[in-house]
Amino acid sequence: MMTKARSLPIAGRAAREPVASALDLEAEITRLKTEKNAVVLAHFYQDDEIQDVADFIGDSLQLAQAAATTTADVICFAGVHFMAETAKILNPDRIVVVPDMEAGCSLASGAPASKIAAWKARFPGAVLVSYINCSAAVKALSDYIVTSSNAAKIVAQIPESTTVLFAPDKNLGGFINKKLGRAMKLWPGTCIVHDTFSERKILGLKERHPGALLLAHPECDDVILRMSDYVGSTTGIIDFATKSESHAFIVATEPGILHAMRKASPEKEFIPAPPEANCACNECPHMKKNTLEKVYLSLRDLTPRIEMEDALLRAARLPIQRMLDLSR
Numbered sequence: 001m002m003t004k005a006r007s008l009p010i011a012g013r014a015a016r017e018p019v020a021s022a023l024d025l026e027a028e029i030t031r032l033k034t035e036k037n038a039v040v041l042a043h044f045y046q047d048d049e050i051q052d053v054a055d056f057i058g059d060s061l062q063l064a065q066a067a068a069t070t071t072a073d074v075i076c077f078a079g080v081h082f083m084a085e086t087a088k089i090l091n092p093d094r095i096v097v098v099p100d101m102e103a104g105c106s107l108a109s110g111a112p113a114s115k116i117a118a119w120k121a122r123f124p125g126a127v128l129v130s131y132i133n134c135s136a137a138v139k140a141l142s143d144y145i146v147t148s149s150n151a152a153k154i155v156a157q158i159p160e161s162t163t164v165l166f167a168p169d170k171n172l173g174g175f176i177n178k179k180l181g182r183a184m185k186l187w188p189g190t191c192i193v194h195d196t197f198s199e200r201k202i203l204g205l206k207e208r209h210p211g212a213l214l215l216a217h218p219e220c221d222d223v224i225l226r227m228s229d230y231v232g233s234t235t236g237i238i239d240f241a242t243k244s245e246s247h248a249f250i251v252a253t254e255p256g257i258l259h260a261m262r263k264a265s266p267e268k269e270f271i272p273a274p275p276e277a278n279c280a281c282n283e284c285p286h287m288k289k290n291t292l293e294k295v296y297l298s299l300r301d302l303t304p305r306i307e308m309e310d311a312l313l314r315a316a317r318l319p320i321q322r323m324l325d326l327s328r
């Protein structure tokens with residue numbers, strides 16, 4: 001049965017007191033974390049200054065695992081909405097706040113639960129595997145949730161005779177199909193950031209930086225994946241570059257990741273892969289809605305909060321828990 005998604009009213013969304021320009025935001029965030037027994041979880045795509053105040057930085061899987069094990073009373077989730085929803089699903093009794101409630105995701109918004117439910121209904125007996133970049137309502141419809149770190153491992157455990165539907169990222173689904181020799185049916189969604197990288201400009205960069213390896217996230221188009229030296233999750237990309245003997249890398253994912261890569265390997269060169277257009281569209285506009293000031297305000301006011309109905313929380317938790325169990 002389909003669970004209806006309805007966000008409850010957002011507490012405290014009224015006008016906030018302005019923040020004094022002289023305020024030391026880093027020091028205030030540290031103070032508030034202690035005062036409120038709060039943790040800040042940040043995705044690798046967040047601005048450097050947000051990553052620097054975070055208690056934990058990671059990819060979607062690591063952040064879900066951190067959210068599942070925290071003992072803090074308050075989780076401030078510096079990422080996008082579906083990630084904070086996942087933290088709330090795993091911590092229904094804790095307060096989960098987000099710096100900006102409008103930080104969405106093109107993959108999540110391109111896969112409305114009503115349409116996914118109608119798609120699933122066309123394939124009786126099929127298993128629905130959903131990438132974690134989807135709404136809680138889509139998670140509630142899913143048999144398994146996966147991340148780019150564990151998708152292949154989890155799909156490989158589903159019998160080959162089973163029809164598998166994969167949503168919402170067709171590039172990640174296609175990558176897993178190729179890797180495992182499977183024929184999952186793919187929802188036609190893409191990430192606005194990863195779909196933007198330019199083959200032509202990357203070839204130009206490779207000419208100017210001979211020896212530089214191309215590292216790509218599996219949300220990228222197949223053209224980029226085929227020319228890559230390594231394809232993996234954000235954590236996989238960081239680990240690969242850290243261990244590699246090469247000294248230069250072209251990185252085809254959101255450039256927020258470069259902060260962690262440069263910290264791990266300050267002697268190496270990291271070049272962000274460019275978009276086709278002359279724009280900054282390789283930066284995720286949703287992730288970039290979060291600012292240090294908004295992190296501070298969310299901890300100070302404990303708003304905006306993620307709230308969900310119990311039935312939705314329970315239904316969405318099952319496939320996430322299955323993923324966490326299978327990822328151990």
Ligand code: SF4
Pocket residue numbers: 045080104105106107108133191192193194254284285286287
């Ligand atoms: S980078 Fe793409 S997949 Fe990640 S949050 Fe932004 S729009 Fe969504």
